[in-house]
Amino acid sequence: MAKRGRSQESGEDRLIARYFRPIAQHPAALSLIDDAACLTPPKGHDLVLTVDAVVAGVHFLPDDPPASIARKALRVNLSDLAAKGAKPLGFLLTLTLPPNTDATFLKPFAKALAEDAKAYGCRLLGGDTTGTPGPLTISIAAFGTVPHGRMVRRHGARPGDLVMVTGTIGDAALGLKVSQRAGLIKQWRLKRGQGAFLVERYRAPRPRNALALAVRRYASAAMDVSDGLAGDLAKLCRASGVSATAEVAQVPLSPAAATALATKPDLLETILTGGDDYEILCTVPRARATRFAAAAKAAGVPLTIIGRIERARAGTAPGEARFVDASEQALRFGRGSFSHFN
Amino acid sequence: MAKRGRSQESGEDRLIARYFRPIAQHPAALSLIDDAACLTPPKGHDLVLTVDAVVAGVHFLPDDPPASIARKALRVNLSDLAAKGAKPLGFLLTLTLPPNTDATFLKPFAKALAEDAKAYGCRLLGGDTTGTPGPLTISIAAFGTVPHGRMVRRHGARPGDLVMVTGTIGDAALGLKVSQRAGLIKQWRLKRGQGAFLVERYRAPRPRNALALAVRRYASAAMDVSDGLAGDLAKLCRASGVSATAEVAQVPLSPAAATALATKPDLLETILTGGDDYEILCTVPRARATRFAAAAKAAGVPLTIIGRIERARAGTAPGEARFVDASEQALRFGRGSFSHFN
Numbered sequence: 001m002a003k004r005g006r007s008q009e010s011g012e013d014r015l016i017a018r019y020f021r022p023i024a025q026h027p028a029a030l031s032l033i034d035d036a037a038c039l040t041p042p043k044g045h046d047l048v049l050t051v052d053a054v055v056a057g058v059h060f061l062p063d064d065p066p067a068s069i070a071r072k073a074l075r076v077n078l079s080d081l082a083a084k085g086a087k088p089l090g091f092l093l094t095l096t097l098p099p100n101t102d103a104t105f106l107k108p109f110a111k112a113l114a115e116d117a118k119a120y121g122c123r124l125l126g127g128d129t130t131g132t133p134g135p136l137t138i139s140i141a142a143f144g145t146v147p148h149g150r151m152v153r154r155h156g157a158r159p160g161d162l163v164m165v166t167g168t169i170g171d172a173a174l175g176l177k178v179s180q181r182a183g184l185i186k187q188w189r190l191k192r193g194q195g196a197f198l199v200e201r202y203r204a205p206r207p208r209n210a211l212a213l214a215v216r217r218y219a220s221a222a223m224d225v226s227d228g229l230a231g232d233l234a235k236l237c238r239a240s241g242v243s244a245t246a247e248v249a250q251v252p253l254s255p256a257a258a259t260a261l262a263t264k265p266d267l268l269e270t271i272l273t274g275g276d277d278y279e280i281l282c283t284v285p286r287a288r289a290t291r292f293a294a295a296a297k298a299a300g301v302p303l304t305i306i307g308r309i310e311r312a313r314a315g316t317a318p319g320e321a322r323f324v325d326a327s328e329q330a331l332r333f334g335r336g337s338f339s340h341f342n
Numbered sequence: 343m344a345k346r347g348r349s350q351e352s353g354e355d356r357l358i359a360r361y362f363r364p365i366a367q368h369p370a371a372l373s374l375i376d377d378a379a380c381l382t383p384p385k386g387h388d389l390v391l392t393v394d395a396v397v398a399g400v401h402f403l404p405d406d407p408p409a410s411i412a413r414k415a416l417r418v419n420l421s422d423l424a425a426k427g428a429k430p431l432g433f434l435l436t437l438t439l440p441p442n443t444d445a446t447f448l449k450p451f452a453k454a455l456a457e458d459a460k461a462y463g464c465r466l467l468g469g470d471t472t473g474t475p476g477p478l479t480i481s482i483a484a485f486g487t488v489p490h491g492r493m494v495r496r497h498g499a500r501p502g503d504l505v506m507v508t509g510t511i512g513d514a515a516l517g518l519k520v521s522q523r524a525g526l527i528k529q530w531r532l533k534r535g536q537g538a539f540l541v542e543r544y545r546a547p548r549p550r551n552a553l554a555l556a557v558r559r560y561a562s563a564a565m566d567v568s569d570g571l572a573g574d575l576a577k578l579c580r581a582s583g584v585s586a587t588a589e590v591a592q593v594p595l596s597p598a599a600a601t602a603l604a605t606k607p608d609l610l611e612t613i614l615t616g617g618d619d620y621e622i623l624c625t626v627p628r629a630r631a632t633r634f635a636a637a638a639k640a641a642g643v644p645l646t647i648i649g650r651i652e653r654a655r656a657g658t659a660p661g662e663a664r665f666v667d668a669s670e671q672a673l674r675f676g677r678g679s680f681s682h683f684n
Contacts, residue, residue, distance in 0.1 A: 013577075028391075030495070033496065033497075033581055034426075034495055034496050034497075034565075034581070035392060035422045035425055035426060035496070035565050035566060036390045036391055036392040036422050036423070036426050036428070036486075036493070037390070037391040037392070038388050038389070038390055038391075038426075038488075038493040039388060039389045039390075039391055040388050040389075040490060041383035041388075041389060045383075046380050046381060046382050046383075047380070047381045047382075047383060047389070048378045048379070048380055048381075049370075049378055049379040049380075049381055049434060049467055049468055049485075050377060050378040050379070050434075050468065051434040051435075051436055051468060051469060051470050051483060052470050053436045053438055053470050053472050053481070055438060055472060055473070055474045055475075055476075057475055058472060058473055058474060058475075059472070080377045080378050081378070083377055084376075084377060084378050084380075086378070092391060092392075092393040092483045093393075094393055094395045094436065094481040094483075096395055096397060096479055096481075125391055126391055126392065126393060127393060128393050128394050128395050128481070130395050130397060130400060130401070131397070131400055132397045132400060132476060132477065132479065133397075133399055133400070133476065133477060134397075134474060134475065134476015134477045134479070135474065135475060135476045137438055137474065137476070137479055139395070139436040139438075139470070139481040141393060141434045141436075141483035143391075144378075146380075148382060151378070151380045153372070153376055154375065154376050154377070155375075155376075223376075223377050224377060235355075239375055239376070
């Protein structure tokens, strides 16, 4: 008690002031100097609330670049907002840091987070920073807005609706494998740059927020593809009380994924069930399909029809999502979708 | 691909359905079956947003009862809402589980969380559950409401205001020591039950949400005491551009803390800087002090005047919070407040 006190400003306060205060420019953030953020919700709107955590060694690789980790942590949440038809507003950040985390991590992490927050219009509103004896863990709670009552649910798919998906499927799951075993680039006969493309798709999702407004206007149901296309389509069907048939040949693949699949046909299961795609899966009534496709084109988002919604078959529980090959045979997968708890 | 597929419902889905869907009764939660919650904010109100994480081995002890862990995870956030004058509304839960976490943990954890959610009117709106190779980590983002523009900030303290604190200070910091070394019960000459009392104060904070409305009506500035009374009072002073003098003899102590302090006077630093109190620290203009005290009494929340706000002294930076003893000597602490990053 007698010894000379050091500055009363704690290390945690300094860390926040240095790296995160500069990127918390939304007025609701109160410059991160209070106990809480204070948000005045826009009139006539609902708030769409989502939370997703990423853990080193589980959702990203411990030696992924700090900028990629920041992007992934925020973008997995932005992808949920996009699929719900919501406009991003802001987020709360929980940063759980292993010992000796220093500026070599924090500086590029905060910079990439700031860039994404600006690019997607999703601002840092508050957070908590703490130490852990375990792996780096980042939880982000993100908020978006929709006009009252207009959030796009999973449960609106009706028989006859078309099943559509944005972008390409399977890249991230293949990219994870390549990250872990560089020899696969040769084994899969990937062309120049295709290995790096797949790895980047794993590291930094490209959420489809540009399509959110069109999803709200035209989709009957939507969700983002995070746990694998096959399992996620089944979830959407269960929520809607319907079934679906998708054609494997219609599932959009990147040139890299197509090359790998041509060499190793067994990779089809990884592509369809591997997860981490962060594309939008949605159902659209036929009468609105043309307008939706035009809106996607205008937004610069690739969109593919992969199947159709059907009545749940008599005697079976709803939620069957069949993927059929060219001979109309339904594939069977060893695992429906990615899960942390098997 | 040829093998018989197992249920497409994943382990994560089952875990959520079993333990958390039953406690997610707020309509905004959408029964946890969608990608996001959808909240219609109450008209004319702001949303107060806060997030706090607790990590096993950092914020609680790995062998603390699961029910205590649940209470602590939610209540540290409820305490922030109380200090801001906000009425609790709901929360998003990130549950990061080590391998082999099973029903022996999840069942009592979910039960205690449900009880608190109901008791404090702060409902589960959504969440994310994931595995980790590290320690159990729980992050909660909590939301409360205040009439527009009425959130109580840290920055409103003015010279002449009284400095007040709820409940008793130092119990949790002493309780942590006792948890780690049972021999201290004897060393500190604690009486029957006092050791258990201190440990319980560490394990499960008692947030002062009953006082939130009065804080909003009468306080000029407020925050919760989480990082130690001395450091937190300094933070409030810095935010307000003022200084403060508090009298050590006025700091409210439980009988257990008073017994320990009488035996070991050196514990004063632990009491004043140890943190985890989750009491409300606030400043109140003298003219409103009597009404505030009456409101606290009516709410059943003990309230003590510990000092006064003063003009920042010329030539010194604002934010000086002096704790003086009976001879008007200011104490000096080795550490201003708890921080994870020193």
